[in-house]
Amino acid sequence: MCNIFRAGFVPWIILSVTLASGSDDKINITAESGQNITLPCRAHNNQKPIIVVEWIRSDLGAGYALLFQDGHFVPDHQHPFFKNRVDLQDRQKKDGDVSLILNNVTPADSGTYECHVVTRGANQRERATEHTCTIELKILPRVQINTTAGQTAILPCQVPNLNSDPSVVIEWSRTDLGKENVFFYQDQKFIPDDQHSSFKNRVDLQDRQMKDGDVSLILNNVTINDTGTYMCCVFMKGAKHRRRAKLDSDLISVVNLHVVRPGQTGGDTEDGVIRYKVLAFY
Structure with missing residues (x-):
C-alpha cells in the first residue's frame, strides 16, 4: 500500500511515515490536505523534567509553531499561521512525549519542523537545551x-x-x-x-x-x-x-x-x- 497506513486513534485518511536515510532523528511524513496530523517526537532524556517545548518551522523565520513553558502555552511569539491549530499530544509530557498536533493541514503546512526542549537538572538553576526532532512534512492536495x-x-x-x-x-x-x-x-x-x-x-x-x-x-x-x-x-x-x-x-x-x-x-x-x-x- 505504498508504505501508507491508517491510524486508528485520530481522524487521518492516509499518512506515510519514513525515517530519512542517514539520520535516526529525521522523519518524513506525507499526509492529505484537510486532516489533523501528529508530528511525533520524544525527548531523548525523559527522566529530567521538561520545562520548555519549542516547535518551529525553519522557513518561517521568527515565530514559533508552538511554545509551551512552565505548564502553559505562550502565545506572544507564535507565528499567526499556527494560531488555534496546534497543541501538544500530551500536555503532561509523559515519558518525554512532546509530539505536536497540527489541525486542518493544507499544502502550505509543508516544510521542515524542529522540536527543541529545555530540561531542568538536579540543581534547580541548571538548564539543558536539546534539539530533539526534525520532521519533513509534505501535505498533498x-x-x-x-x-x-x-x-x-x-x-x-x-x-x-x-x-x-x-x-x-x-x-x-x-x-x-x-x-x-x-x-x-x-x-x-x-x-x-x-x-x-x-x-x-x-x-x-x-x-x-x-x-x-x-x-x-x-x-x-x-x-x-x-x-x-x-x-x-x-x-x-x-x-x-x-x-x-x-x-x-x-x-x-x-x-x-x-x-x-x-x-x-x-x-x-x-x-x-x-x-x-x-x-x-x-
Whole structure:
C-alpha cells in the first residue's frame, strides 16, 4: 500500500511515515490536505523534567509553531499561521512525549519542523537545551472525483522531473485493498501479479511514455465498488525489487473517488470522462 497506513486513534485518511536515510532523528511524513496530523517526537532524556517545548518551522523565520513553558502555552511569539491549530499530544509530557498536533493541514503546512526542549537538572538553576526532532512534512492536495457508474475516470498523478526514466516503478493502490494493488508498472510494462481482481482489464496509465511526468491512471467502466481513496506512489532508482525498497518510494498523489448509480447526482460530463476538483486552500 505504498508504505501508507491508517491510524486508528485520530481522524487521518492516509499518512506515510519514513525515517530519512542517514539520520535516526529525521522523519518524513506525507499526509492529505484537510486532516489533523501528529508530528511525533520524544525527548531523548525523559527522566529530567521538561520545562520548555519549542516547535518551529525553519522557513518561517521568527515565530514559533508552538511554545509551551512552565505548564502553559505562550502565545506572544507564535507565528499567526499556527494560531488555534496546534497543541501538544500530551500536555503532561509523559515519558518525554512532546509530539505536536497540527489541525486542518493544507499544502502550505509543508516544510521542515524542529522540536527543541529545555530540561531542568538536579540543581534547580541548571538548564539543558536539546534539539530533539526534525520532521519533513509534505501535505498533498485533496483531489475529489465524483462520477457515475459506467463512465471512465482519470485519476491524476504527475511526477516532477521524471523524464521517462526506465528504472522508475509506478504503483497505484487503494487504501482498503491490503497488499493487492490497482496497477503496477515496472521495467516499462504492466505487472499483473498482485493486482486486485476487480481492476483486471480496466486500468492503464494515461500515457505509458510518462511524458512530462504524467502517470495518471485511466479507470474504465467504473462501478459503485470503485469508490475509495487511491494513492499514486513512485519508486525511484534503487527500488530493484517491488515491495522491497519502500524507503525509496514517494507518495505523489491521493485521489478520492466517489461513484454513484446512474440518475443520482454525482459528476456526469457530456463526454463521459470525469475530470477532477482539487480541494486545497493556501
